[in-house]
Amino acid sequence: MKNYIVICLLLIYALPVFAQRALTLDESKQLALQNNAKIKNGALEIESAQQTKKAAFTNFFPSISASGAMFEAQKNLMEISTQGGNLPVYDGNLANLRSATQFAYMPASTMGLMKSGTFGMVTAVQPIFAGDRIWNGNRLASLGEDVSKEKNRLSHNEVLLKTEEQYWLVVSLNEKFKTIQRYEELQNSLLAQVEDAYKSGLVSRNDVLRVKVRRSGVLLNKSKLENGKKLATMAFCQYIGIPYDSTLVLSDSLFIDGLPQSHYVDHTEALKNRSEYILLQASVRAEELQSDMKLGEYLPEVAVGVSGLYMKLDESNDRTLGMVFGTVSIPISGWWEASHTLEERSIKEKIAENNMKDNSELLLLQMQKAWQDFTDAYKQVLLSEEAKAQAEENLKVNQDSYNNGMSNLSDLLEAQALQQQMNDQLIDAKGSYRSKQITYLQVTGR
Secondary structure: OHHHHHHHHHHHHHHHHHHOOEEOHHHHHHHHHHHOHHHHHHHHHHHHHHHHHHHHHHHHOOEEEEEEEEEEOOOOOEEEEEOOEEEEOOOOOHHHOOOOOOEEEEOOEEEEEOOEEEEEEEEEEEEEEOOOHHHHHHHHHHHHHHHHHHHHHHHHHHHHHHHHHHHHHHHHHHHHHHHHHHHHHHHHHHHHHHHHHHHOOOOOHHHHHHHHHHHHHHHHHHHHHHHHHHHHHHHHHHHHOOOOOOOOEEOOOOOOOOOHHHHOOOHHHHHOOOHHHHHHHHHHHHHHHHHHHHHHOOOOEEEEEEEEEEEEEOOOOOEEEEEEEEEEEOOHHHHHHHHHHHHHHHHHHHHHHHHHHHHHHHHHHHHHHHHHHHHHHHHHHHHHHHHHHHHHHHHHHHHHHHHOOOOOHHHHHHHHHHHHHHHHHHHHHHHHHHHHHHHHHHHOOO
């Protein structure tokens, strides 16, 4: 029975452990991509651009239209009136027509037309030449699809970058929390040691109070750190689209995966893979296509077509007619305007080219700065590791000296605080390294 109770108690205490949810960095990235609104909207924009492209393609085919009409008028739309009178009777001899002696009376009359009617017409027009606007319109629509995809890729990278930054922030705070817990244990142990010494008359009451004050400061910092960790975890959960879970555990740990040089790439070549650079190229191409479209508005338009007509008026028999036609449209009055409009388009092309050149240089500077930040972060990790090792050795020496009565309490407290500070500094350095690493990878198109 006792064994059964012990097992139940163990299971009860183990439940929170089993209930914990663990997330790796890769799993967090996938959740962020699945739940981020910007990524969802990016996919919809791609679909919208694809529909625009399909719509532009239909312009290659004939445009077909149909129309019909029926009418019933209050009275005839057309009326033909004839006057009455005597008409000579023709006996077959033309010589007698002018001197006829017999006449037939013809009364006056009115004949009406188009009191009712039905019309129907179907027309198909195939453009033969439209100033290449159809071709350029399709190229522009295709470019729009490429731009939507590249913008979505850019959003994709931004989401991954922010996910990593928030992930490593939470991991860093968790590591700092573990460090301050160990520091608290040191303070508790020291407090117990000093209180025993005070009871034995070896130290003064002031030493006990100094340790308690330092311990209170540690507890205050621990509380602040715990609140910060909670807020960072809540922000992380919100960003990747999951409910906040106080038991959430992030599986990855801060580590240094080799030298920064293993991630270095040629920045000029990397520029070609940047979404921003590809979008700059697309903006120049879009201006060129819009100029071609504008030029097409001032060129002749040629089209051919066929038309079928159905017609029935009043009581007459219905009729059907077929027709083949061709059209040529020349915008003569627009040629004067064209010289200024096309010059305006040329200026906009040059502006786009200048923007591309200027922003490309800024992207190269951004990559160089990211590389410098990355290498500096690595150096900071090395220096912090060395400082931590020295602080640990310093603490060991001061602890031994204090235990042997060769140093005072102040030196020991200072050594403990210094070790805590160096531990936090190393955690910050590793977190900064991970952040600078992913930033460099992103700005080099990876």
